[in-house]
Amino acid sequence: xxxxxxxxxxxxxxxxxxxxxxxxxxxxxxxxxxxxxxxxxxxxxxxxxxxxxxxxxxxxxxxxxxxxxxxxxxxxxxxxxxxxxxxxxxxxxxxxxxxxxxxxxxxxxxxxxxxxxxxxxxxxxxxxxxxxxxxxxxxxxxxxxxxxxxxxxxxx
Numbered sequence: 001x002x003x004x005x006x007x008x009x010x011x012x013x014x015x016x017x018x019x020x021x022x023x024x025x026x027x028x029x030x031x032x033x034x035x036x037x038x039x040x041x042x043x044x045x046x047x048x049x050x051x052x053x054x055x056x057x058x059x060x061x062x063x064x065x066x067x068x069x070x071x072x073x074x075x076x077x078x079x080x081x082x083x084x085x086x087x088x089x090x091x092x093x094x095x096x097x098x099x100x101x102x103x104x105x106x107x108x109x110x111x112x113x114x115x116x117x118x119x120x121x122x123x124x125x126x127x128x129x130x131x132x133x134x135x136x137x138x139x140x141x142x143x144x145x146x147x148x149x150x151x152x153x154x155x156x
Contacts, residue, residue: 007034039109042081043069045155046093046116052134053152054118055141056089059130065144067152069111077112088129092120099155113155 009017021027045067046054057064070084078095085093095116102111123132133141137156140149 005034037108039107040072040077041069041109041111042072042077042084042114043067043111043151044081044085044093044095044114044116045099045152046085046118048118048134050134052136054091055133055135055144056129057131057133057143059128063143063145064130065133065141066148072112078114081112081114081116086121088126089132090121090124091118091132093117094119113151115155 018027018031044054048054054068055065056068058066068085068088069081070088072080073083075083077098082093082095085091093116095114098112098114100113102113103109104111125131135141137153
């Protein structure tokens with residue numbers, strides 16, 4: 001509702017109002033309440049020492065294999081990805097850099113794609129991940145969605 005009201009005003013009027021309002025907490029609240037929302041996911045193209053890709057078998061998907069990832073919490077994206085991987089697998093990873101940001105829908109989200117490598121840990125399954133494997137590009141397991149194959153190939 002607040003967004004609809006705010007959108008009735010020209011942007012130059014909104015900027016002047018923002019500058020004139022003395023209460024920064026109120027200004028920040030108004031900006032927050034009047035903006036669209038979306039989720040941010042972090043995904044990793046993670047390799048082992050041999051350069052093979054880490055794939056995880058997800059318990060809740062029809063096509064179960066995929067790259068590791070998850071939803072960000074209030075944290076740096078690299079830390080979020082490392083946390084998700086360690087929580088879901090027991091593996092410790094080093095994130096070496098971001099390679100792409102993608103906008104997607106259903107749900108509306110921004111996917112941050114990172115590269116990284118395994119540096120330690122031992123696999124332990126959880127309620128979300130039942131197994132893992134390392135594979136070479138184009139030697140995919142049955143059940144890896146085409147969209148994941150294309151995403152992986154675009155990162156190499």
